[in-house]
Amino acid sequence: MTTIRDRSVDDAAAPLRAAMVRELRDLDGITSEPVAAAVGTVPRHLFAIGEPLEKVYAPDTPLVIKRNDDGLALSSLSAAHIQAVMLEQAGVEPGMRVLEVGSGGYNAALLAELAGASGEVTTVDIDPDIVARARTCLDEAGYERVRVVRADAEHGVPDGAPYDRIIVTAGAFDIPPAWLDQLAGRGRIVVPLRWRGVTRSIAFDRDGDGGALASSSYRLCGFVPMQGIGAHRELVVPIEDGLFLRVDDRSRHFDTGALAAAARTRPLEAWSGAAYDLPDELELFLLTSTPRAAMLHAGRELIDQGRFDASAGRGVPALVRDGGFAYRIRRVNEATGGFESGVLAHGPQAETIAEEYCDLLRRWATGFRRRGAARIRYIPAALAAAGGAQDLASVKPHGTVTVSWA
Template sequence: MTTVRETDDTAASLRAAMVSELNEMGVFQSEAVAKAVATVPRHLFADGEPLESAYAANKALVIKRDDEGNALSSLSAAHIQAVMLEQAAIEPGMRVLEVGSGGYNAALLAELVGEAGTVVTADIDAEIVERARACLEATGYGRVHVVLADADSGVPAQAPFDRIIVTAGAWDIPSAWREQMSERGRIVVPLRMRGITRSIAFDRDDTGLVSTSYRLCGFVPMQGSGAYTERLVPITDAIALQLDDQRQEFDTEALAAAVHAPRLELWSGAAFDMPDELELFLATSTPEMVMLHGSKQLADQGVLALSVTRGVPALVVGGSFAYRTKRPNEETGGFETGVFAHGPEAETVARRYVELLRRWASDHRRRGAARIRYVPMPAGAAEPSAEVVAKRLGAVEISWS
């Protein structure tokens, strides 16, 4: 029989190993975040999970599912939590709002702000709120304010906040979050754009919010007033297009026929690496770029490349489409990026896509090349265009250096 002492010793050992792994991955940029992760007993916020799972650096744990099995709340992977805390650059004494509660991240925030600071964590789900409150009290972090609220409206009674950390996938940035920022405020938010999500650290500027800090991430979608369901357009039973724009129209019959038409291959001569940076560039380059999802069966049959099983940016024009792929090529450092295209205008669409690949490789192939700005606008006024992603309450503008 395992004793409490043995469990505590095992948890401490696994926590130290997780911290070491995160450090080797280059996640920690500050001693404060590393110390917080080394201090908070993560396993006590993951009741029922094996210790090895609780302290796996890249493993998210689902806390609650709906009747269909979809995740409603999760304990995010320690890796992305630490990354977002580093993006936030939290200082002792700050007031911090966490949007989306689970308890563990709020405990990390409490360690960072210290006794002089304030942490408010809010969630729309009463069951999650009670669970988070119980876990925080049991682990000695009862000073965290746990609030039941639709966080789309923020928590005005506790504002202003020096930092707002969002731990659910947000499709837009509510005006309440901006209004409840202090003068030195920063919002760190997993923002969903055209089928991809990036954790973006936004600071104030004269016209809205601006950022040069963004990281790959994945989160369960926001609930409540901020909920948004991306449109899924079936092409066949095994292929679909995912996109933001509810008005965009497609010739689904022509695209379905194009899938099984002869495939055109066109190679760029450019290296394939940093796929997350390339994906952001492609997905936001034009409104005609959507996310293509296909079944593994079609990939196994050689109809489509394996990349479609995970979702890949696809340029769709009329009854033709093109999407990114790669092949081994030592001359480009290991892999070369290229395009597979289908349909009557396959060559034209492929050439447009390859030009984007070459432009990114020659001008923007590095970390942090994107500058991301959020510009508030009257509801529904934003229009999608090249490097502009339209939202309900504003526009995300992306420029590349």
């Protein structure tokens, strides 16, 4: 395919692309030379049609490709930072066969650079508009060798399997059996997995011969949710106007009347003496260390009224029990110049709930206050039924996610 490109735009983009690579290195998004070379080569602006170059090459700016009639994003070009992070997690090498789930075009081009001329890259999407757009953009950028497939990603793309790497660029609630079936024996899958109300990009390797997966790394991320068979709507439990819990486990039951009454009580404030640091790691620990945890969200009006701390506006792990709940806050530690973790607890058993929460905060600060302390496993349903799942974290249609802290 022969295309005519605006060389003046390409020339203007080149220094911005080089600057983006430097910024991504500074942010620890890029940590290897192959990923730096790929990001420094692929013309990102050709996959962000109509967007200003300064916006296209900003490292932390996602770009929406398509919205639904309600204005919600259906597909987006992810921020370059998370794309680089996931490429580093994947560790794609020349000659590998790679499947990308979710097509924007740009990430597939990066994968093609990493896999090289001897590798194969297939990208799949359910949306015909996105598939056509990806094909056009890839051809325009010179990546005709990337295969673009329209299909429901729940089934993978069997005619290109086995894949050395599967990279998922849409928020997934589960890992379909087809992905595991199509993953090579020593393969790796990088997936933005949603569980316990949060999403992490997890690099999973096969955990022995039993069919389970174990994490080699995980990072904070956010993605447009999966469409098609694998789509999942989270359970939102309203407590009162502007206040709700976000949970995944539909078997859990909440006394919303008691929680609403508790929300109207004056909160008990308690301080743990533990350092507040690495909020994404702390969040994951709190949500996966007790079955009574859920994500609490409070609207701006409730926060402006002083009824809830600002931490609840962004979503905060809450401990829910005995008709009440507690959630995490922080304050400046004058002695250290850092922050201290604390708790606000509502309800008739506020003191008990606050102490349990403070104990969790102290456990994290003394034992797990570092990056990568969690070991995340995915256990297919058949293996879990045979007794392979322990320390249950989240049961999903196709398997179980467990988390252990060491």
